[in-house]
Amino acid sequence: MLGILVVAAYLAFWPVPIRAVGWQAPAAPGYQGAHAVNAKLAGQRRIPLGAEQGPEHVVFGSDGLLYTAVASGHILRMDRDGGGQAVFASTGGRPLGLAFDAGHNLIVADAIKGLLSVAPDGKVTPLTDAVDGKAIGFANAVVVATDGKIYFSDASERFTTAQWGGTEAAAMLDVMEQSATGRVLEYDPAAKRTRVVAKGLSFANGVALSADQQHLLVAESGRYRVWKIAVGAERLDVATPSPQAAVLADNLPGYPDNLMRGTNGRIWLGLAGQRNDLDAMAERPYLRELALRIPRFLWSMPKPYGHVIALTEDGKVVDDLQDPSGASALTTGVTETADRLYIHSANGGSLGWLAK
Structure with missing residues (x-):
């Protein structure tokens, strides 16, 4: 009896890092309609990355070379087939989003270091790591406007990569808590000023500019949606x-x-993982706190499921590529060229691509 009481007390009262907030999750749409099950993402060709892991984002420079950010803190550079692969720069953190500016500098959203600029010779220069006197704890994605202004997401003010030992752990805690502290920020290089564009996002993630550059498209991972701001x-x-x-x-x-x-x-847009049991706990925050007291190996985890989609600016789904086999790593996005789709991944040991 004493043992049962001890276990019950542990499950009820052991401290956990989240202060879960209730919210109303919409019923999952399932794989139908525009998202009908298919295997269009299967059969990717692979560019091995050696000991590196997690080609989270991919961009091409004006030099025609491919750049990708990996978990070691390196930014790798290579040709389109992976040839001549080398370390272009090291941030000392976890680079995630990448975008080139007009001066051919590679702008980097680093989950530990903040917003960085990498010159063509590989020299790393910090741009900003705070706004309104508060640290930017989880710089995530970035895009550069033609006027030079830089827009980027700060995924969470509550859970930082440095604090929790990795992006996946911090992201999981933020989504489980649902305190919605994610932000979209603007950095003006001319004025050297950082400001908050929008806040209140549940794990602010990908960012892109509309064609007229008057709006930002912003992925809100924790609420399964994309905003136009x-x-x-x-x-x-x-x-x-x-x-x-x-x-x-x-x-x-x-x-x-x-x-x-x-x-x-x-x-x-990359879909990094399927909907799961968190939906059933949305309006029961105490269950999410309870889940963190249960060993991870007992959690019900969906199998890996590769999934990327293409949208128009009015939100219509015009392409949907899936790999239900479980062979794809955690798909985070797509970089499209004239003849290929390069598939971003948060945890894979290679960079996948498909011929168009």
Whole structure:
């Protein structure tokens, strides 16, 4: 009896790092309609990355070379087939989002170091790591406008990569808590000023610019949706209705991650994992806290499921590629070229691509 009481007390009262917040999760749409099950993402060709893991984001430079950010803190550079693979720069953190500016500098959203600029010779320069006197704890994705301004996401003010030993652990805690402290930030290189564009996002993730560059498309991983937010917004709280923000794509079948503009007006979005038991716990925050007291090996985990989609600027799904086999690593996005789709991954040991 004493043992039962001890276990019950542990499950009820042992401290956990989250202060779970209740919310209403929409019923998962399942794999039907625009997201009908398919295997279009299967059969990827692979570029081995040696000892490196997690090609989270991929961009091409004006030199025609491919750049990708990996978990070791390196940014790798190679040709389109993986030849000449070498370390271009090391940030000392965990680089995630990548984008080139007009001066051919590689702008990096680093989950530990903040927003960085890497010169063509590989020299790393910090741009910003704080806003309004508060640290940027989880810089995630980045895009550069033609006027030089840089927009990037700060996924969570509550759970940082440095504090929790990795991006996946911090992301899991943030999504389980649902305190919605994610933000979208703007850095103006000319004024050297950082400001908050929008806040109140449950794990702010991928960012892309609309074709006219008047709006940002922002993935909100924890609520399965993508927002369209005016670039001129100032400290906009997405929880409060505003003409400057609207949901572009809602109730997605997985966790939306990187957003990347492709060809023919398409906007590619990675879905990093399937919907799971957290939906059933949405309005029962105490169950999410209880789950953290249970050993991870007892959790019910969905198998790996590769999934990326392409949207139009009005949110219509125009392409959907899946790999139900479990062979794909955690798919976070797509970089499209004239003849290929490069598949981003948070935890794979190679970079996958498909011929178009």
